[in-house]
Amino acid sequence: MALTQEQLAAKMEELKAFIEENKNVDGPLMPIMQKAQESFGYLSIEVMTMIADALDIPVSKIYGVATFYAQFSLTPKGDNIIQVCTGTACYVKGAQAVLDKVIEELGIHSGETTADGKFTIQDTRCLGCCGLAPVMTINEDVYGRMVPGQVKGILDKYRAL
Amino acid sequence: MKTIAELYARCEAMQPKMAVRRGLAQIEKDGYRRHVLICAGTGCTSSSSLKIAAALEENLKAQGLENDVKIVKTGCFGLCAVGPIMIVYPEGTFYSQVAVEDVAEIVETHLKNDKIVTRLVYSDEHTPKVEGQSVALSDTTFYKRQHRVALRNCGFIDPECIDEYIAMDGYKALAKVLTSMTPDDVIKVVLDSGLRGRGGGGFPTGMKWSFAKKSVSEKKYVVCNADEGDPGAFMDRSVLEGDPHAVIEAMAIAGFAIGADEGYVYVRAEYPIAVRRLKLAIEQARAEGLLGKNILGTGFNFDMQVRLGAGAFVCGEETALLTSIEGNRGEPKPRPPFPAVKGLFDKPTIINNVETYANIAQIINNGAEWFASMGKDKSKGTKVFALSGRIQHTGLVEIPMGTPLREIVYGVGGGVPNGKAFKAAQMGGPSGGCIPASLIDTNIDYDSLAAIGAMIGSGGLVVMDEDNCMVDIAKFFLEFTVDESCGKCTPCRVGIRKMLDILTRITEGNGEEGDIEKLEELAYMIKTNSLCGLGQTAPNPVLSTIRYFRDEYEAHIREKRCPAGACKKLSNFYILTDKCIGCGLCAKNCPVGAIERLPKEDFPDKKLAPFTIDTSKCIKCGVCLGNCKFKAIIKK
Secondary structure (H helix, E strand, C coil), X not given: CCCCHHHHHHHHHHHHHHHHHHCCCCCCHHHHHXXXXXXXXXCCHHHHHHHHHHHCCCHHHHHHHHHHCXXXXXXXXXXXXXXXXXXXXXXXXXXXXXHHHHHHHHCCCCCCECCCCCEEEEEECCCCCHHHCCCEEEXXXXXXXXXXXXXXXXXXXXXXX | CCCHHHHHHHHHHHXXXXXXXXXXXXXXXXXXXXXXXXXXXXXXXXCCHHHHHHHHHHHHHHCCCXXXXXXXXXXXXXXXXXXXXXXXXXXXXXXXXXCHHHHHHHHHHHHHCCCCCHHHECCECCECCCCCCCCEHHHCHHHHCCCCCCCCCCCCCCCCCHHXXXXXXXXXXXXXXXXXXXXXXXXXXXXXXXXXXXXXXXXXXXXXXXXXXXXXXXXXXXXXXXXXXXXXXXXHHHHHHHCHHHHHHHHHHHHHHHCCCEEEEEECCCCHHHHHHHHHHHHHHHHCCCXXXXXXXXXXXXXXXXXXCCCCHHHHXXXXXXXXXXXXXXXXXXXXXXXXXXXXXXXXXXXXXXXHHHHHHHHHHHCHHHHHCCEECCEECEEEEEEEECCCCCEEEEEECCEEHHXXXXXXXXCCHHHCCEEEEEECHHHCEEEEHHHCCCEECHHHHHHCCCCCCCCEEEEEECCCCHHHHHHHHHHHHHHHCCCCCHHHHHHHHHHHHHHHHHHCCCCCCCHHHHHHHHHHHHHHHCCCHHHHHCCHHHHHHHHHHHHHHHHHHHCCCCCCCCCHHHCCEEECCCCXXXXXXXXXXXXXXXXXXXXXXHCCCCCCCCEEECCCCCCCCCHHHHHCCCCCEEEC
């Protein structure tokens, strides 16, 4: 879902206020970038430039931090975020086959977003609910003890939304 | 709370409110006759335990029992495999795999009419179901062999209620330290207890503290490493979700010991419940005067804050973690200088793991000898393990150090499901190694494991059975470390990639004679030349699988065969004609039409002719195998 100009401006103001509030704490960069990632869903060049100016550091430094951590994204994500856990516990119980099926169904690879902006597949290692292995999550919904045969049916629910 | 007397009075006042939970059948002062505990840890929440709690609340209201029964949302009980879990006190009845639909019956039958819902009572082969009788959590084989120190409050108290922590003697250790001990006394107790770092390094905690104390500086820091990154490990998350105050209290004690007034907890952003509870606990402690200025009127100042990780495994390495808090790419730095000399913002810093901290208050309260009486030789106390993979009782267990692996797998863990054979246990995640079935009697302690090329690590214990290919597992871990290598030093960045290339080639049937030797040579180079712990340990899963499963590597390379049938390119799906009943479900679901019915005349005895898979068309997706109810499809 794209934001309107007004929403975008309001979020920018909100971020500015957050920066003002936090720029004097020790090591302020990560919390500020996390806030930006959370409110915009990704870090655009405009947002990164704004943070750089406010903290008086080069944009290249922010770009460096953004590309280092998996949590930060430089491109917008899809409406539905799919995570297939490939932590060890899920892996030994067949998570790879589940992930392969999701990739096949959507025609995109891990880390990519479908052309219609509906789905993003995100890499993930261990969601911490190993008792339900193998686990897939879509947004906040958790699907445990998955087998590849269930993938299509589950995706269809979100396609219909 | 401004004084220690107030803390003790609060603890005293809480006792009658915990009586029902301690198994005493009575009506509490505030009217509750029963406590219903529901696991609200990540595992059970994923299987809708919060919906169950909501349904319970609704049903209790409808029955007019809301003042009779108290709902307590706790942290992890440990037995995640049978979640969502519910325990009813004072009886201690342990209900497992509860569904939202079961709630009305529990309320009606048990909470209103005092009869056990036998159908939902936990049972296993050692704990048979007896009509009308309840089974207590502590009576199950899973729990009996455990010894809970770090997890003692997990699954017993409400982690969002500081008073329940205080009721369990919480913050008394901090009070004791502040009023009757010197920093050197504290360090001595921790040293004498023999506590070693639970995050994987195993460095003596007391020694770390004494180094930081000796460093002269007007500012020092206490840091908690909660960036639990090993896949398949969830010990730290469970402690933070189930007993966050234990970590806060310990960090304050550490601050007193080394002379620091500020703490940071660096926790994974992927653990939202843990983050929320920890932040809440810090606020509560602050409001109660247990953090902040002049704690308990003693003049001691200590406060702390939470910092979130951003999804980089290498930040579990201490120097990388500190760099990340400072707001940089989480790249490690060479040591020395060690953090105890020059750490966060260049100041002396101690950095300990969550589980290490969770032991501290207990050690102060019960003494060094008490802690040292548990465990073996140079591995004292207990260790929490996250048991997962091909094991009956997936979950969180805490056992004395030195317990044999067999006891954990077959005793606590209930063995391997589906009649499969135990093949190996992988410990220590991407830095660790595996313990093969032939060494299942190895004691689980720092030194015994080091001797066989494995390690305790942070506590992930993933069980593999005969269907897991060890070459594939080694490749899995290297894919992980290649992904997570920060790229700063060449041996790790390039070397692990080269090893992964070789492993990929082997698992795809293109392995060459000499590949094993090449892997070993690269491993040696990477281990000795990498900058930080990630690179230095990354080859371990490969070395350990070569050591114990060399024949599997050779089968892949020489015979182009995967003995476990796990490597896709080296295995095929087959239908066992004698087991196939000809239902056709597999053929219907095959995405490429590779499954066809055999001619009926060849099978005169069968009602319907069986199917067969054309291996040249098969894409090995495994859908048929998952769908077949008659176990007629095999992979080999």
